[in-house]
Amino acid sequence: MSASITPNTKDEFMQASIDEARLGRSEGGIPIGSVLVRNGQIVARGHNKRVQEDNAIKHGEMDALMNAGRQRTYRDTVLYTTLMPCFMCAGTIVQFKIPKVVVGESRTFGESKQFLESHGVEVVILDLDECVEMMKEFIDAEPELWNEDIMEL
Amino acid sequence: MSASITPNTKDEFMQASIDEARLGRSEGGIPIGSVLVRNGQIVARGHNKRVQEDNAIKHGEMDALMNAGRQRTYRDTVLYTTLMPCFMCAGTIVQFKIPKVVVGESRTFGESKQFLESHGVEVVILDLDECVEMMKEFIDAEPELWNEDIMEL
Numbered sequence: 203m204s205a206s207i208t209p210n211t212k213d214e215f216m217q218a219s220i221d222e223a224r225l226g227r228s229e230g231g232i233p234i235g236s237v238l239v240r241n242g243q244i245v246a247r248g249h250n251k252r253v254q255e256d257n258a259i260k261h262g263e264m265d266a267l268m269n270a271g272r273q274r275t276y277r278d279t280v281l282y283t284t285l286m287p288c289f290m291c292a293g294t295i296v297q298f299k300i301p302k303v304v305v306g307e308s309r310t311f312g313e314s315k316q317f318l319e320s321h322g323v324e325v326v327i328l329d330l331d332e333c334v335e336m337m338k339e340f341i342d343a344e345p346e347l348w349n350e351d352i353m354e355l
Numbered sequence: 356m357s358a359s360i361t362p363n364t365k366d367e368f369m370q371a372s373i374d375e376a377r378l379g380r381s382e383g384g385i386p387i388g389s390v391l392v393r394n395g396q397i398v399a400r401g402h403n404k405r406v407q408e409d410n411a412i413k414h415g416e417m418d419a420l421m422n423a424g425r426q427r428t429y430r431d432t433v434l435y436t437t438l439m440p441c442f443m444c445a446g447t448i449v450q451f452k453i454p455k456v457v458v459g460e461s462r463t464f465g466e467s468k469q470f471l472e473s474h475g476v477e478v479v480i481l482d483l484d485e486c487v488e489m490m491k492e493f494i495d496a497e498p499e500l501w502n503e504d505i506m507e508l
Binding site for chain 2: 252256257258259260264267268270271272273274275276288289290291292293294296297298299321350352353355
């Protein structure tokens with residue numbers, strides 16, 4: 203499933219994550235999306251819902267994992283996300299024993315790569331301009347909301 | 356608020372966390388409870404709802420934080436929990452910049468203390484027999500459910 207992942211290209215799962223992020227933005231929310239994949243199929247998808255649901259823990263990754271319900275194991279899954287996970291989401295990936303994360307970009311945010319890798323998680327950063335631009339447009343438009351989401355107020 | 360916290364004693368906030376845990380068990384769930392405290396007042400309370408809501412991310416701490424809604428800051432809060440946080444909850448504490456965690460016990464579970472402390476979080480472990488016994492009774496009765504919750508299946 204992963205052999206074809208290379209930087210600066212996106213597959214259908216990153217596209218689905220970007221679609222989720224753009225859906226979130228269209229709802230007035232923070233444009234970060236995520237999908238959980240198993241055997242080349244999307245198990246669940248999600249996006250940041252801090253604004254939409256008044257919910258501080260609903261980052262894109264957490265929303266996707268919540269929408270996945272109770273999975274017996276995550277060892278055979280890959281989590282896609284448009285932005286480098288924060289420590290909440292990174293801790294969740296480690297706890298859930300998700301072996302691999304594919305990230306849209308880590309230029310605008312993200313300090314969890316070393317933590318993830320130190321716990322054996324493979325981190326693939328696609329470094330997509332599309333994801334960077336989506337975040338930059340949002341951060342420029344709503345800096346206070348972004349700082350709230352990353353707890354920098 | 357914290358000066359009086361000593362091992363083997365519980366205050367009203369740990370009692371509230373234990374009450375949440377017991378409520379969860381009475382619902383058929385996993386007995387772990389948590390409360391978020393600011394200025395000597397409970398901001399929000401929660402308990403593990405994996406079973407009740409078919410929700411893998413609803414650990415006790417996450418439920419309390421979700422019930423707290425959007426807080427402008429958590430730097431003036433203390434999180435109480437009956438059991439040592441897993442990496443999901445520990446990552447959330449770090450990300451949310453919660454400066455202090457009071458833990459009922461860490462004998463039956465918990466490997467996140469070093470991670471929390473390395474990120475500047477004060478960890479107080481009360482080591483309460485009551486919390487240990489609550490977990491032991493549950494793990495003995497429902498080992499598979501417990502292993503699902505800590506992703507050890």
